[in-house]
Amino acid sequence: MKSVYKITLLFGITILVSSCHNNAAPNYQYFPNMYESVGYETYAESNAFKNGKEGQLPAEGSLDRGTVPYEYENSTAGYELAKANLKSPLETMDKDLEKGKELFEIYCATCHGNSGNGKGKLVEREKFLGVPSYKDRVITEGSIFHIVTYGINSMGSHANQLSAQERWIVADYVLKLKSEL
Template identity: 90%
Template sequence: MKRLYKITLLFGITILVSSCHNNAAPNYQYFPNMYESVGYETYAESNAFKDGKEGQLPAEGTVNRGFEPFEYENSTAGYELAKANLKSPLDSLSRDPEKGKELFEIYCATCHGNTGNGKGKLVEREKFLGVPSYKDRVITEGSIFHVVTYGLNSMGSHANQLSAQERWVVADYVLKLKSEL
């Protein structure tokens, strides 16, 4: 008899629990947009921003996080000024030839070659032509830093891949390669 009561009680609880759930009308959701987000058409106009603009501009005078302003402009005149005036802020302890070699081999050697002779893999395969040897160029640490920051001719900027300190380390290593050619 006890067993029949237990089975009946268990059956009753099961029916009670399952009868409260209705798939057609789910329970109240907190923050329903998180569960069922509104779909927007790609590149369509939206009223999410002021004045119907495509996006919002940063506040006047702000600087991106991690961005270090560079006082020389991206022009031939800026290059010449950097070449003449810009000096490395690295002291003797911050100069790391091993790190410079590692970064050079990652970012520069594919075009400039491991020794800076202008015969990297991409030049050998004729993907880029006219990559100069460091031996033939009049370069300073300031001009190297400027070129790595902004790029020059067919070489693109590496400012997004390398921090300012890493660019100075690479410039130091390039001068070391130039002295060895």
Template identity: 60%
Template sequence: MKRVIKYITVLVLVTGFMSCQKNSRPNYQYMPNMYEPVGYEAYQESDAFNNGIEAQIPAEGTIPRGDFMPYEFEDTNAGYDEAKATLTSPLDSIQIDYARGKELYDVYCGICHGAKGNGQGKLVQREKILGVPSYDDAGRAITTGSIYHVIYYGKNTMGSYANQLNEEERWQVTAYVEKLKAELEK
């Protein structure tokens, strides 16, 4: 008798589950936004404003939050020459940290320029890139401004490091490059 009750119970449960399922009827979605999220892009057109995309663009003349300061020299030869002649470091001798500058230099610059600034980095030694000059080349009169400008915008085959290094880090690297240049000239 117990066996018959077990079979009947299983049969009722299976029949109950099968009768609730209808493949012709769609299932209900609770919280459909969780299943089908709406993605928004920063510069997509928007119906919320009359001008469409204009709502997502920052107001003219604004500066982003954080430690960002606009760089007033242009990415031109004239801007390079002006930076070379007039740009000086805002860091005083107490704020310059050569150990930190060396760490940043080794990460971002040393692979091409070499640990000593002699233009013999790993990529040059393996002939992956050619023509990286030494900091003490006779024809190169590099200054604080020219170093910073090149880090900010890049020059020739060297790309910009403005996105990888913040302003203070760029000045630390600049100070370290000047130290390497002085050591090479000895």
């Protein structure tokens, strides 16, 4: 007799639970916008932002992911400060002359020449004139990094092509070339 009551109770609970379930319209949705998101048209006005038209600006003073702040400004005074004070953060183990040579040949040798003498292909073809030889310059690793970061005269910035670590590797390789001239 007890087993009949248990079976009846279990059957009743099963019917009760299954009768409340509806696959077409679930009872509760947590975070319904994740299930039924609002579609926005590209470049359309929206009330999702404060002013209704434009996207939100990043917080003041925030940096892009992966950006390393560089404290020296793009001026003659910033160059002189970098030349006097800036030192490479690379340890001796991180200095890779083969990688430096590879990067130098890709980005620098077309103007500065493979040996750093200022006689690259573009100078020989008279596309750029006045590219200095490293032999004639008083340069430090800080000044090289600063110039590769910001550019100078006809030379543009290489900061968008080389990461900070790669710029330090190139600076180390340029100093090696200067010592060989």
